[in-house]
Amino acid sequence: MVRQTTAGKGAATREVILGTACALARVNGLDGLTIGVLADAVGMSKSGVFAHFGSREDLQLAVLDTTAQRFVQQVIEPAALQPAGLPQLRAIVDRWFDWIRHERTGGGCLFTAAASEFDDQPGPVRAHLARQQARWRGYLSRVIEQAVSAGELAADTDPAQLAFEITGFAMVLHHDSGLFDYTEARMRGLRAFERLITPFIPPRNAR
Amino acid sequence: MVRQTTAGKGAATREVILGTACALARVNGLDGLTIGVLADAVGMSKSGVFAHFGSREDLQLAVLDTTAQRFVQQVIEPAALQPAGLPQLRAIVDRWFDWIRHERTGGGCLFTAAASEFDDQPGPVRAHLARQQARWRGYLSRVIEQAVSAGELAADTDPAQLAFEITGFAMVLHHDSGLFDYTEARMRGLRAFERLITPFIPPRNAR
DNA sequence: CCTACCGATCGGTAGG
């Protein structure tokens, strides 16, 4: 017997739909997610799916939230078990780079793809994306700041700048793994990160 | 009187259509480019537009080629006037970062957006994109290699790795300028690039 | 959660 994490059969169905929707969106994009295809994928009628969401836009927003929850579970929470500062930053980058492309199921990072799709489409979806990305960048910056405070990175480090640069490596990894080879791109991404933080680390005799 | 750069009225019409198609694709994505909307934008019937391209896919391929021509004109050719090596690399990055987002007309980099849209859609469009990107990355790597040969960058520099990292900054610039502020993102992008090449430059007393 | 339907739009074709 399957335990339901939320009350009611309707809510359980909604979660099944959302899980499938997230997988479809990762492959076809958030903009390419249609109610008809989603209904087919979960074996329901279009209006049956529709009943769980007020509109396609609400469905897209729900997909963004569900994906964000998974990002927290797969990237942020495990990394938070590491000591604050550089170890945590390394754990984040390692898991983030895993997240960028799901090797088995295919599909890239929904957030990165959606940012490209919606950057010129004003509305609730773009606004939601921007909020999520600003929040994540802020979190990343604070982890970097802790590494600075711990003396693991140079005192004159600009955390927001370093977060910007690491995000760049995540995005070129997304790009290259989508068009070229994932394994090589991941190696390059990790090497880029290590090279980026190495010059910051004060020499031993200065600690 | 307007000089026609190619023979025949049909070819001229085709170029007008392609120009509009490129602008539309930059805003709505290459996947969001539809023949109906394009026909409206140029004031023609759908089948009138269609007659110039065998299929929507051929239209998408033509848009990619036209955009690549413009990239060559706006980024590569002007930068090629600079001395080979680091000056040329700086000129490329400066113009590339301008290219990433067209401030007045709106819309981001078609290549970056299309890579996200088509990375999971096997077919001629994805193949064409991958070829173009590989070619551009190779060109960028050779410019970096020349800077290494000239002693402007450290001898143990991996050109492909440095090209990968610079591409990352172009992509986070694309991302941030689409969701946040272009000016700030551009500043961060340039700072990231300068910081990246600075540690490579051998100190004066070593030259 | 279903059937049955709406107007609009999709890529593409016929025939001129």
Add this chain to the structure above:
DNA sequence: CCTACCGATCGGTAGG
């Protein structure tokens, strides 16, 4: 380069 059309699919609604 046009009108007129094809079957399919889009987001969404009515009514149950």
